[in-house]
Amino acid sequence: MISGVGFFLLMIIGVPIAFVLGITALLYVYSTGNIAILQSMPSKMFNGLQNFGLVAIPMFILLGEIMNRGGITNRLIEFSKVIFGHLRGGLAYVNVVANMFLASIIGSANAQTAVMSQVVVPSMEKEGYKRDFSTALTAGSSIMGPLIPPSMPFIIYGVTAGVSIGSLFLAGILPGVLFAIGFGLYIYLIAKKENFPQSERVGWNKAVKSTLYVLPALSIPILIMAGITTGAFTATESAAIAAFFALIVGAFFYRELKWQHLPQILLRTIITTSTVTFLLATSNIFGWVLNFQRIPQLITDAFLFVADNAIVFLLLVNILLLVVGMFLEGVAALILLTPILLPAAASFGVDPVHLGVIIVINLTLGLLTPPVGTVLFIASAIAQVKIEHLVRRLVPFLAISFAILILITYVPWLTQWIPGMFNPQ
Template sequence: MTSLLIVACLVCGLLISLPIFVVFAATAFITFGLTSEIPLSILPQRISAGLESFTLLAIPFFFLAAQIMSRGGLSDRLIAFVQTLVGHLPGGLGMTVVLTCMLFGSITGSSASTIVAVGTILVPALTKSGYSPQFAIGSVTCSALIGMLIPPSNAMIIYAAVANVSIGALFMSGIGAGLLFSFAYCAYCVGYAQIAGVPRSPRANLSQIIAAAREVVWGVGMPIVILGGVYGGVFTATEASVVAVFYAAFVGMVVYRQINLSDLWEICIDSGIASSRVLILVAAASLFSWLMSISGTTAAMAAPLRSFSGEPSLILLATNALLLVGGMVVDVYSNLLIMAPVILGPAGAAGINTTHLGVVMVVNVDIGNITPPFGLNLFVAAAAFGLPYFSIVRAVLPWLAISLVCLIVITYVPAIPMWLPERLYP
C-alpha cells in the first residue's frame, strides 16, 4: 500500500510538472502523513541531515571555481590551443570540439556551461568548414558529457557520499572512462570527415603552438593542482575545492585579467544559485531515499537484483537498464541518489567493486543528459542554438549510440576505468 502511494504521488507530481525536489519532498510528507505515526516534524530534520556531509561541501566551491574560470576567458584560449594541435588532421575541427569540451568540462564540471561556452564559438566554425549543422550541434551537445567524467566531478562526489567510497579512486576511474569517450568521439569525427570530404585546416607551426600553450597553461593547470594535491596527500578533495576557488580567482583576475571584483561578486551570486539548485535536490532526494528505505520499497526493488547475486554481469546489466530508463525522466542527481541505495546492496553481495560500480552509474546518469525526452543537454542546446527540440534530438542520435557502446565497454571491461585507481589505491 505504501509503495503504491509513493508511486502515485511521484507520477502525479511529474505529470503536473512540479520541480523534482518538490515532488520528492511532497511525496515524503504525504506518505508519512497518511501511513505512518512518525511525527512530521522529524522530516525537516531528515532533510537537514541529508546535507550534513563534509564530502558534499566540495560542490558549491567547485561550482564557484568553475564559474570563475568559465567567465575568465578560458574557453577561447582552450579552443585556440587544441586547434593548433589537431586542427590539421582529418576531422580536426570536430576533434577540437571533443577535446576542448573534455578540457573545459574537466575544469568547469558543467555540461550545460560547456555547451554554451564552446558551442557558440565552434558550431559556426564547423558549419563554415564543411561539417553539417546536424553534426556540429551533436558534437558539442554530446562532447559536453565528458566533463562530468573527468575529475573533478560533482556526480562522483555525490556517489562517494552515498556509497562511502574514496573520492580519489572514483576520480581516477573517471579519467579512464573520459578518455574512452574522447577516443570514440574523435574516431567518429575522423570517419565523418573522410566520408563527407571535409577539407583539412592548415598545420600550425611550432611558434603558434607555443604561443597558444602559453596562453592556456594557467587555465589547464587547475585540474593538475587539484589532482596533484589530492593524490600527493596535501589536502582532501573537499579542501581541494577551496584551493580551486583561490586558484581560479588568481588566474581570472591577475593572469588573464578578464574579471574584476564586481564581476567576482556577480559570479558568487550565480554560483550560489547553481549550487543551491543541486543541494536542495540532494536534500529532498535524501528524504525520499529514507522514505523508500523505511517503507520497504528499496528492499522490494532490490529483491529481483539479489536473485542475480551469483551473476555480477546480470546485476551490471540491470543497473544499466534501470539508470538509462531513469535518465529519460529525471535529472542526473535524482537518478543517482534514488537508485544508488537500491543497487549498492545486491552489487556488494555479488562482489562488484564499488568504485567500478560508481563509474558505471555516473556514466549512465551522464548519458541521461542526452537521452530524450527530458535530457538536460537537449534543452540547453535548443536554447543556445535557437533550434527546435526535435532537431537537437536527431543531431545527438549517432553520438548517443557511440555513448552506449562506450558504456558497455566500461561496464564489462573494468580494466579501462580501474587501471589507474588500482595502481594508486591498491
C-alpha cells in the same frame, strides 16, 4: 499507495524534483497517519547535509564560474585549435578536445553544452560544417563532463554511497578518455566522406607561444589531480585551492576577471549550490521513507531472484538506469537510485567505485535522449537546430557511447587501474 500515486502525478505535471521528493514524503506521513514522523523530518534533512564532502560542490561550482569569466575557458579552446586545427575535420577534433578540457573545469554536461554551443558550433558552421552535425558532436561530447574530474555527480555519489571522492575522480579519467577516442575515430572515418574542411598548420612560433600562454589554465586541473593523487589534500580542499589559483590567473595573468564580476560569480554559485543542496535535503527524507518501507531490500531481493551472476545483474542495472535517465533528471536519479542499487551490487561483489562510474555514464546518456534530455534541449535551443534533426545526427554518437558503456561495465580494470595506482583521500 497514495504517496506512490502522488509521486508520479507530481512528476507528470512538471513539479521540480526537489519538491516532488518532499511532498511525497509528506503524503506518506498523511496516508499512514504516523504524524510523529514529522518531528524527525527537519533533523533528517539537516543531518543528511552534515558531510564534509558536500563542501566540494560550491567550491567546484565557484571554480567553473571563475574560469569561465576569467577567460580561461576560451584560452583552452584556442589552444585546441592550434594543436588540432590543421587536420582534416580539425574543428571537429577541437570540439572533442575542448570538451575534455572543459570537463576538467565545469564537471557538468548541461553547462558544458551551453558553453560549447555558443562558442564552437558557430565557428564550425562558419568553416563549412553542417550545423546539425556540429551541434550533435557538441552534445555527444558533453558526456565527458561528469567523468573527467572534477565532477559534481561523483561528489554526490561519493557522499551518498560513502565512497572516496578522490577514487571516483581518478576512476572517471580513463572512461572519459575512451569517449574522446571513440568520437575522434568516428570523425576520422567520416571526414573524407562529408568533405570536412582542413585549415593550414600554424607555425612553430605561434604553437609554442600558444602553449606557454595556456599553461596557467592547464595547471589548474593538473593541480587538482596532483593534490588528490599525492595525498597533499582532499578533493574538497583541492577545489578551494584551485578556485583561489583560478582567481589569480584570471585577474592577474589573463586580466579578464574584474572585481565587479565577483558579485555575479558569487550569486550564480550560491543559486546553483542552493538548488543542489535543497535537492539533497529533500532526498534524505524521501530515502528515509523508502528505507522505512524496505524498498531497497525488496529491489535487492528482486535482483537476486532474476539475476544469478554479476554479468546479468550489471546488464539489468544498465537497462534500468538508461530507462530512468530518460525520464528523471540526472542528479535526482543518482540520489534516489544509489542507496537502492548499492546493497544489490554488494551482493554480487561489484566494486562501489566501478558502480558509481556506471551509474554516472548511464544517467549522463539520459541527458541526450528524449523526452527529458536537458542536454538535447539546451543544444537545440542555443544552436537553433530542430530536435528531430539533432536526434538523427546524435545516433552514431549514442551508438559509440553505448558500446563504450558496455566495455566499461564488463572490464572493471578500466575504472580501477588509475585509483589502484594511488591512494586518494
